[in-house]
Amino acid sequence: MEQKNHENxxxxxxxxxxxxxxxxxxxxxxxxxMLFMVSGLPEFASQQGPVSSEVSYKYLKDTVTxxxxxxxxxxxxxxxxxxxxxxxxxxxxxxxxxxxxxxGHTRLKYSKAAAGYMPxxxxxxxxxxxxxxxxxxxxxxxxxxxxxxxxxxCVVMNGHxxxxxxxxxxxxxxxxxxLYANAYGEEAAEKIIGRKLYTALTAGAIGxxxxxxxxxxxxxxxxxxxxxxxxxxxxxISGGVIPxxxxxxxxxxxCTVYGIFLLFMKGxxxx
Amino acid sequence: xQLIMPVLLVVIFILAAAVTVTKKxxxxxxxxMFYGLVMSAIWLLLESPDLAITEASxxxxxxxxxxxxxxxRLKEIDPEKNDGQDVPGGSGGASGKGGDSA
Numbered sequence: 550m551e552q553k554n555h556e557n558x559x560x561x562x563x564x565x566x567x568x569x570x571x572x573x574x575x576x577x578x579x580x581x582x583m584l585f586m587v588s589g590l591p592e593f594a595s596q597q598g599p600v601s602s603e604v605s606y607k608y609l610k611d612t613v614t615x616x617x618x619x620x621x622x623x624x625x626x627x628x629x630x631x632x633x634x635x636x637x638x639x640x641x642x643x644x645x646x647x648x649x650x651x652x653g654h655t656r657l658k659y660s661k662a663a664a665g666y667m668p669x670x671x672x673x674x675x676x677x678x679x680x681x682x683x684x685x686x687x688x689x690x691x692x693x694x695x696x697x698x699x700x701x702x703c704v705v706m707n708g709h710x711x712x713x714x715x716x717x718x719x720x721x722x723x724x725x726x727x728l729y730a731n732a733y734g735e736e737a738a739e740k741i742i743g744r745k746l747y748t749a750l751t752a753g754a755i756g757x758x759x760x761x762x763x764x765x766x767x768x769x770x771x772x773x774x775x776x777x778x779x780x781x782x783x784x785x786i787s788g789g790v791i792p793x794x795x796x797x798x799x800x801x802x803x804c805t806v807y808g809i810f811l812l813f814m815k816g817x818x819x820x
Numbered sequence: 821x822q823l824i825m826p827v828l829l830v831v832i833f834i835l836a837a838a839v840t841v842t843k844k845x846x847x848x849x850x851x852x853m854f855y856g857l858v859m860s861a862i863w864l865l866l867e868s869p870d871l872a873i874t875e876a877s878x879x880x881x882x883x884x885x886x887x888x889x890x891x892x893r894l895k896e897i898d899p900e901k902n903d904g905q906d907v908p909g910g911s912g913g914a915s916g917k918g919g920d921s922a
Contacts, residue, residue, distance in 0.1 A: 622870050704873065712869035720877040727885060806882055813889045 617779030618709035618788040626714075627791045631762050638755055638798060641805045645751075648809050654816030683732070690732040697725035705799035709788040715795040719802025726807045735815060744818040747804060754800040761790050761797070828862050849887045856880035 591598035608629070609621055618624035626634050705718030730738035742750075765777075780787030811817055835855040842848040856879030863872040 713873055714870060717870060717873040717877060720874060720882060724877060724881055727882070806878075810882070810886065810889070813886055813893070 613782045623709045627794045645805045652812045686732040708795040709791045715798025719799040722803035723806035727810050751804045754797045758797040853884040
């Protein structure tokens with residue numbers, strides 16, 4: 550009996566070594582094939598590549614006169630290709646809904662878990678954040694929270710003048726709220742942003758983006774006057790609708806990341 | 821000055837390999853966070869500051885926070901599969917009975 554066990558162990562050990570070797574060989578083959586394909590691409594910033602074609606020169610030359618935004622990236626994603634940015638914002642929204650489906654606590658889960666239906670599952674009555682009353686975190690959050698929110702607002706509002714924009718500024722803003730929820734507990738964070746305000750912000754920001762940009766579909770061409778003035782390039786009030794769109798995207802991104810964090814921590818807002 | 825780009829790329833490669841090879845989960849997440857930080861520096865060297873800001877806040881900040889939260893919840897759902905690793909601040913996880921090292 551013991552001899553058979555010993556033989557079995559030896560067979561599994563050698564099989565394990567062969568499996569590992571096969572994995573290494575396969576991955577090395579795959580990586581070498583990929584590197585060979587990549588070496589066939591044009592060199593970085595070469596003149597024959599598709600990056601340096603006349604399309605990019607046209608955009609770089611005409612961004613300030615067409616859109617009024619000094620930041621060419623903001624002018625591209627919020628004026629020339631604003632419809633694609635609407636799709637990206639909807640992808641963020643869809644990701645939040647997917648996480649809500651998988652991790653959200655519903656009344657059904659509450660009742661069945663209380664009845665012992667799911668054995669060994671999440672203990673819903675337990676305090677899920679043991680760092681809630683940490684003094685160092687509280688004191689530092691009192692100083693840091695307005696600074697981070699201010700920085701986030703600055704990055705969002707200056708999206709058309711300096712690097713940044715809605716996506717980066719929204720991520721920074723959500724970081725502030727995540728830190729606040731960690732330091733003071735989820736109940737205190739819910740007094741700032743509760744369930745109703747959160748839903749209104751997320752849905753309202755996407756709706757505002759749709760409405761503002763749909764108006765631009767019908768105006769600003771074919772002789773119809775563009776109602777949003779372009780302003781002096783380089784100042785804060787310039788670039789037409791780009792600051793408003795940046796604000797909408799910043800709100801959506803901040804709410805999405807904060808909502809995903811809450812869903813990971815404790816399954817969403819309280820019922 | 822031109823030498824810094826290949827050095828950073830090699831560092832990225834080493835960090836990516838180190839994440840997969842590390843046995844414990846908490847150091848692996850911390851190495852992943854550092855990977856995001858070096859990636860943000862590379863974006864700056866490639867002259868795209870928008871991507872640098874986004875990578876620093878999302879990759880090295882928020883994505884790592886979500887990883888930490890997931891590690892805490894995993895440890896508390898299945899206390900008997902504990903490897904004996906300590907997640908700081910983890911409450912109530914049973915210290916591994918006869919924890920088997922990989």
